[in-house]
Amino acid sequence: MKLIRVNMSEGEISVEDTPEEYAGLGGRGFTSTMINADVPPECDPLGPENKIVIAPGLLSGTSLPNTSRISLGAKSPLTGTIKESNVGGTVAHALGRLGITAIVVEGQAPEGDLSLLRIDEKGEASLLPADEYMGMRTYDTVKKLLAKYGEKTSVLCIGPAGERRLNVASVQSSDVDSRPCRAAGRGGLGAVMGSKGLKAIAVDQRGKSPDPIADPDAFGEAVKVIIEAVKADHMCAEVMPKLGTAGLVAPVNAMGAFPSYNARKGVLDGWQKISGEAMADMIKERGGNPTHMGCTQCMIHCSNEFVDEDGKFVTASLEYETIWAMGGMIGVADLDTIARLDNLCDDIGVDTMSAGVGIAIAMDAGYKEFGDGAAAIEMVEEIALGTKLGEIIGSGPVAVGKYFNHDRVPAVKGQGVAAYDPRAMLGHGVTYATCPMGADHTAGNVVGAYLEKQLDPLDPAGQVETSRFLQIAMAAYDTMGVCFMASVALLSPDCAAAFRKVIEAKMGTELGPDDFPQGLGERVLKAELEFNARAGFTKEDDRLPQFYYEEPLPPHNTVFVISDEEIDSTLDF
Amino acid sequence: MKLRIRLYGTHRERFPEYDPSQGVEMEVPSGTTVREFLVLLGTSKGKGALVISRGRILKPEDTIDSTAPLGVFQSICGG
Numbered sequence: 001m002k003l004i005r006v007n008m009s010e011g012e013i014s015v016e017d018t019p020e021e022y023a024g025l026g027g028r029g030f031t032s033t034m035i036n037a038d039v040p041p042e043c044d045p046l047g048p049e050n051k052i053v054i055a056p057g058l059l060s061g062t063s064l065p066n067t068s069r070i071s072l073g074a075k076s077p078l079t080g081t082i083k084e085s086n087v088g089g090t091v092a093h094a095l096g097r098l099g100i101t102a103i104v105v106e107g108q109a110p111e112g113d114l115s116l117l118r119i120d121e122k123g124e125a126s127l128l129p130a131d132e133y134m135g136m137r138t139y140d141t142v143k144k145l146l147a148k149y150g151e152k153t154s155v156l157c158i159g160p161a162g163e164r165r166l167n168v169a170s171v172q173s174s175d176v177d178s179r180p181c182r183a184a185g186r187g188g189l190g191a192v193m194g195s196k197g198l199k200a201i202a203v204d205q206r207g208k209s210p211d212p213i214a215d216p217d218a219f220g221e222a223v224k225v226i227i228e229a230v231k232a233d234h235m236c237a238e239v240m241p242k243l244g245t246a247g248l249v250a251p252v253n254a255m256g257a258f259p260s261y262n263a264r265k266g267v268l269d270g271w272q273k274i275s276g277e278a279m280a281d282m283i284k285e286r287g288g289n290p291t292h293m294g295c296t297q298c299m300i301h302c303s304n305e306f307v308d309e310d311g312k313f314v315t316a317s318l319e320y321e322t323i324w325a326m327g328g329m330i331g332v333a334d335l336d337t338i339a340r341l342d343n344l345c346d347d348i349g350v351d352t353m354s355a356g357v358g359i360a361i362a363m364d365a366g367y368k369e370f371g372d373g374a375a376a377i378e379m380v381e382e383i384a385l386g387t388k389l390g391e392i393i394g395s396g397p398v399a400v401g402k403y404f405n406h407d408r409v410p411a412v413k414g415q416g417v418a419a420y421d422p423r424a425m426l427g428h429g430v431t432y433a434t435c436p437m438g439a440d441h442t443a444g445n446v447v448g449a450y451l452e453k454q455l456d457p458l459d460p461a462g463q464v465e466t467s468r469f470l471q472i473a474m475a476a477y478d479t480m481g482v483c484f485m486a487s488v489a490l491l492s493p494d495c496a497a498a499f500r501k502v503i504e505a506k507m508g509t510e511l512g513p514d515d516f517p518q519g520l521g522e523r524v525l526k527a528e529l530e531f532n533a534r535a536g537f538t539k540e541d542d543r544l545p546q547f548y549y550e551e552p553l554p555p556h557n558t559v560f561v562i563s564d565e566e567i568d569s570t571l572d573f
Numbered sequence: 574m575k576l577r578i579r580l581y582g583t584h585r586e587r588f589p590e591y592d593p594s595q596g597v598e599m600e601v602p603s604g605t606t607v608r609e610f611l612v613l614l615g616t617s618k619g620k621g622a623l624v625i626s627r628g629r630i631l632k633p634e635d636t637i638d639s640t641a642p643l644g645v646f647q648s649i650c651g652g
Contacts, residue, residue: 243582246652247649256628447650457630555628
């Protein structure tokens, strides 16, 4: 287990054994623990005191499928809180195969310097000048890096938005086809990477020195059980390969919870045209690929390759949250426009969700009409061009609201909400309000509990408990590097027990039933909450915007009704 | 009674000629519950089937209302 420290102030790299206190931690558990321990909570997120910690999951690089998530952690410039954003692709597996627990990027390069971190097949790291990549979009950046270092290279990189240090800047990750189309989008971690003067990390995929597995036989047996559990899960085995996450467009609209027209309605007019079913049909008719493998060792294949009418590649992968942010929120019921916006955001290095929410606020304020897709494309292009409006949208939803003097800003702690309206799905409001990282769609996604009929989305009973359970579980699985889809297939007590055997075999330790996911998840959340408290956040920050409490959402015409006391009990460990 | 149903997810695959704009028509006895309806439709619990009507997920014991729009969806745990 080794840890690579990159001091951008000095341009130096050091390699050390991973400290003992981080044993058993990868991914989000690693990044949040280290940020809480080593980053001054009141520091400038874009200054030299902040760090960006990049950690593959504990199980990334092993033979366990669906463990290709890599976590990026820092103090967020968008929210001011601790932040972890994880992303798929190929780099987590590549680092895992090199036995690299984490990369810690600290300090700050002199203004105007831009570097590239290269890690070769032996795990040797070097910091190289990246002037030739300055201002470059992500697709060209990856193309050029692969031409230099070979096809077997995984890339994490930022685009112009990250170099401009904009709050909605993403870090893009290359997929199995070497396209930088997977995004660590939330929280503006691309801006943190840009502030360090780091354009990209290029990792050789041919590493052969992963951390040893304590009990390989037991590990192999435990992996078989997990594979069978994922295969037996209808969502993972049937729905995701055929529709991807876009399969949610239909049921969430049918339930009146698809935030549309900047959350003025719960149903988008013409949502059928942007449903997962419509998308899959369109991709098939045009000769694209509706069932695409985006991440190393994936057995679910929830990705897709969206093509235009001539069969030419437009983007991969068009997913639910983007279809909502660049569709429902801005009143666009056209997949071609949404796909174009998705690709543009990936290329510029921008979070589709934050950008979409920002555009929706601008439209709601009267800047443009809802449904004007061409205007939305122009607004995203302005982010890359660095115009005044581009800078405002790139600064996040709250900045857009201030600029247009518009108070309907659907954000918590500065981060825009996700594709589930909390007035029609109360549990999502609980997660948005209490997640240590601002409104988040994966931290405690309650939609499955509604669709599985375990919980009534409009009845306050059980919402807090369900959000708490899911937030704890996801913090634990995010630590392992397991993708969201596989994680939700493993939430039952039986599957959690099987998963404990995987960890035990990997680490050579014994875990009690309370250690995973409960114990680990709580430990990670406590570190995150502790950081936020030291940064000055209080319970008063765990609130939804006022309009959710006052403005009924059609068609149910309900408001958010969970009390502050109940909200405050959610993560009161 | 006659029902007109919209199908989503992989439920559509049971009807190769399925037209999303029309849905499918189905005859069921009056008083049919959601549980019985799903059996008649040929879906099973393992397929994560759910029926949504007028914005609400119907319970297995609810009686099907032929005058209300009906959609048969699949459970997905997040995106």
